[in-house]
Amino acid sequence: MALQISATNPEHPALLLELPWHLPLEEWPEEYLVPLPRGISRHVVRYARAGTEVIAVKELAERPALREYELLRDLDRLGIPAVDPLAVVTGRLDAEGAPLEPVLVTRHLGGSMPYRSMFETTMRPATMHRLMDALAVLLVRLHLAGFAWGDCSLSNTLFRRDAGAYAAYLVDAETGDLHPRLSTGQRDYDLDLARVNISGELLDLEASGALHPSVDPIEFGTEICARYRGLWQELTRTSVYPAGKYHYIERRIRRLHDLGFDVAEMQIEHSSNGDTVTFVPKVVDAGHHQRQLLRLTGLDTEENQARRLLNDLESWMATQDDHAPGDPLAARPEVLAHRWVRDVFRPTVRAVPLDLRGSMDAAEIYHELLEHRWYLSERAQHDIGLDTAVEDYIENILPKARETLQPTSRQTD
Known part of the structure; x- marks a missing residue:
């Protein structure tokens, strides 16, 4: 049997051919290996160099490796935080011609750590809570995508610092299964496994003296269940608002953003009692909103500005007759986006006099107007509309802002 390398990138096979596939992983010479911390695994795992890449190599049977x-x-295409698959190597033979187990090759996740390495010095309970939060968010993301993990645990997760918090990444998908949608029973099964696995892992740490004395392993295992259920409820529940209370939708979107999720789609169904708004959340990568807004509208903005403008665009599109199910234009968001720029964005920005704008660009002005509309609508307890917000902003906010800046300008002169 000849050595076979099935890879996602045509450049990888040439790099991987340099590695000693004729040796079991346990016998690989140090010259090929990278001394990085490894978590506990049922398989032999090694970190190695392949050109300029650092890769993780895991020995397992051919069928589970390919699966x-x-x-x-699939998880990569869905935008789920997981290790990046590079190749599967089969047909390995040792020097005597005896078969060796195939290997799965993934890219090392830079800056990540297995949980046991993080506990080499006693971790404070507050930090542990952030780890549980990160793992709960990962599990929710997987379930929203229809992925049943089958073995959620700290051992099968890598953690990476993320602006003072932690981001969790799936590192072992061997027991997973992808479905169009998960049932409540499938989600509960995953969640119960997570609770049992995490409690057991923390009990092991407690026995080795690596756990903070105030931490109860059983309570922390249960904590992920509570965090998960709260997230799932916020992300999937149907919200029913009275007519005219569209600022409630904005409040819901803000809560989702605070949880680290973005609203990629909204469906609004009109009824005699009010508006039923169903949010379908989708987790996106950094810079996604900038690229999406630029593609749809040609507006080149900062990321937070783009997120805010896209939310407004999505809300506006959902109120247009053209966006109704069954209409051909519903599948052409770029047409509606062009109309939004022409009929909403540009007229709104132009309503603000040039001499009052200061150094703010068009996207920042529109963002400020949306924020002011949100504030006024919250105070009035109904949606006051964009035109009213613009009038109040020009009359009451911009003049005060100029007065604040004038003394500084005179001192500079």
Whole structure:
């Protein structure tokens, strides 16, 4: 049997051919290896160099290796935080011609740590809470995508610092399964496994003296369940608002942003009692909103500005007759986006006199107007509309802002 390398990138096979595939992973020479901390695994795992890449190599049987490889590729297409699959190597033989187990090759996740390495010095309970939060968010993301993990645990997760918090990444998809949608029973099964696994892992740390004395392993295992259920409820519940209370929708979107999720789609169904708004959340990568807004509208903005403008665009599109199900234009968001720029964005920005704008660009002005509309609507307890917000902003906010800046300008002169 000849050595076979199935890879996602045509450049990788040439780099991987340099590695000693004729040796079991346990016998690989140090010259090929990278001394990085490894978590506990049922398989032999090694970190190695492949050109300029640092890769993780895991020995396992051919069928599960190929299956996990495809599942990781599916998760990558879905935008789920997981390790990046590079290749599966089969047909390995030792020096005597005896077969060796195939291997799954993934890219090392830079800056990440397995949980046991993080507990080499006693971790404070507050930091542990952030780890549980990160793992709960990962599990919710997987379930929203229809992925049943089958073995959620600290051992099968890598953690990376993320602006003072932690981001969790799936590192082992061997037991996973992808479905169009998960049932409540499938989600509960995953969640119960997570509770049992995490409590057991923390009990092991407690026995080794690596756990903070105030931490109860059982309580922390249960904590992920509470955090998960709160997230799932916020992300999937149907909200029913009275007519005219569209600022409630904005409040819901803000809560989702605070939880680290973005609203990629909204469906509004009109009824005699009010508006039923169903949010379908989608987790996106950094810079996504900038790229999406630029593609749809040609507006080049900062990320937070783009997120805010896209939310307004999405809300506006959902109120247009053209956006109704069954209409051909519903599948052409770029047409509606062009109309939004022409009929909403530009006229609104132009309503603000040039001499009052200061150094603010068009996207920042529109963002400020949306924020002011939100504030006034909250105070009035009904949606006051964009035109009213613009009038009040020009009359009451911009003059005060100029008065604040004038003394500084005179001192500079």
